[in-house]
Amino acid sequence: MHPCQVDVPNPVDAGDIAVLTSHLTKTFESPSGTVTALDDLNIQVRRGEFICIVGPSGCGKTTLLRIMAGLEKQTSGRIYVHRSSNNRPLTAMVFQSDSIFPWMTVERNVGYGLQMQGVPKKQREETVKKLLAMTGLTAFAQSYPHQLSGGMKQRVNVARAFAADPEILLMDEPFGLLDEQNRLILQKELMDIWQESQKTTVFITHSVDEALVLGDRLLVMTAQPGKVKRIIDIDLERPRDIVSLRGDRRFIELYSEVWHLLSEEVRRSRARQE
C-alpha cells in the first residue's frame, strides 16, 4: 500500500519534502505495444504546498497520482512519501471517474474513509455533516447515488476525500464535471481548508485558470511519455480572489506562459497521433 521503499534511508524525512520521485518510470504493456506513461520523472512536492499539474490528455497525470497513492507500482525509479503521523491516512484520492459506491447513501459514502479508519460513529457523523453542508449536499444525505446528478456525485467524491483528512490530498480533475457556480464555490472551500490545514495537495486540472488560482506551483508535463516540461512558481498573493485575478497583470503573464507551453505539447501529441 505504502509507496515508500524502506530499503534505503528515506530522503524525504530529512527536509521539508512530502513526495519525491527519482527517475520514476511507468510503462504499460498492451496488445498494441508498450506505452510509456511516465518517463524518468523527477519531482519534489514540498510539505504543505499546493501543487497543480497540467498536461495534455494521456500524458500520465493520473498514472503519477495513482503511483503516489500506492494504487499502481512504478516500472522503475523510486518514489518517497513522507508520513508524519500514524493515525491519519497517508493519502486520499478524489478519483477522476465516477467512483462513489452506488450501494451506499451519500452520507455513508462521505464517511467511508473515517469508517475504514475506525472513527467512532458519533464523531464520524459530525465530520460528515460538516462536509455535506460545505458541498451543498445536506438535503441528499440519505439519497443513493443514482438519484444524484453527475455534478452532485462529483461533490460526494470530493467530500469523501476531504472527510478522510489525509496527510496528502490527491485530486484528479475533481471539479472537471461541475458547473461554473459549484466549481467556484468548491475552489473557494478548498482554498479555505487548505489555508487552515496546510495540507499537502496535488491537484490535476485541465484548466489553467484553476491551476493559477489554487496552486503554489504548477507542474507542466510534456505530451506522452510524461516528463517535466516546466515547473512554474505561482507568485500571486494570497488570499486570491478568482474574479479580480482575471484583471491582474501577473496573472495574465503567467496564464499566457502556461498556455503557450501547453499548446506546444498538445500540438505535439496530436501530431504524433496522426
Place this chain on the structure above:
Amino acid sequence: MSDYVRKTSGRGFQDEVVVLEDVQETGPSLVAKRTLFRLITFLSPSLLLVLWEVLARLNVIDVRLFSRPSLIFQTLFPLMSSGELFRHAWISVQRIILGFLCGAVPGVVLGLSMGLFPPVRASLMPLVASTFPIPKLAIMPLILIVFGLGEASKVFTIAIGVFYLVLINSMTGVLSIDPIFLDVAKNFGASRRQFYLTVALPGSLPMIFAGLKLGMGTALLLIVAAELSAAQAGVGWMVWRAYDMFDIERMFSALITLAVMGYLLSIALDALEKKIIPWKER
C-alpha cells in the same frame, strides 16, 4: 426528391411554426393509463377463459383432453374448501423453500469465494463447468438411490438445481464489480474484512438476486419432477396422480395452484430484494 430540393432551397419556401404536441404526462392521464393497463392485465386472461369455454362448448376443442373452465372450477372449489389443495400446496412450498435454502446458501458462499479468491476459482471452476450442464432430471434416479424415497431426495433435487444458478451468478457478481471500487477501498485503507463487507458483498448483491430468481424458477420446475416418484403428497404429486386417473380437471386445478405458488414466491423474492437492495434503480 426534386420536389424536396425546390421546397427547401427555393425562395417560395415559407418559414413555418411546428407545434410540438403536448406530450406531458400529467397526473390524471397517467393514472388513467395505469388503470387501463391494469384492466387489460385482468381482462386478457379472463378473455382467454371465456374463449376456451366457448370453443369447448362448441366442440372445437376436445373437452376430454382440455376440459373447460367451468368444469375445472367445479373441481377446484371443493378441493379448496375441503383444505386438501392447501395441504398439498403447503407440503410443496415447504419442500421448495427447504431445497431453495439448501441450494442457495452454499451457492452464495461458494460463488463469492470463487469470485474473490483466484485459487479457489481455479480449482473449482473445472468441476462446476463440467457438472453444471448435466440435466438435473437425468440424475434424479441417482438421487433416489443415494437419498432414498423420503423427503431428502426431493429437497436435494431442488437444491442442486438452485445451487448452480446461484453459484454462477454470485461468482459473476463479484467478478463484474468495477475495479475502481477496489481502488477506492484500498485508497481509503479498507482491511480485507472491511473490503468484503463494504464492497464485495454489496457490489455483487444484484447479481446474487438475479441468480436467486432464476433458481426459484428452476425450483418450481423441479418440484413437479421430484414429486413424480415416491411421493404421497404435494402439488406435483397431484398432477401425476390426476394423470394416472385421467382426471383432467384435477390436473388443471393442480397446475393452477402451481402457477399461483410460483407467482407468490416471486413476489416474496421481489419484496426481499427491495428490502435488501434499496439502491437498485427500478
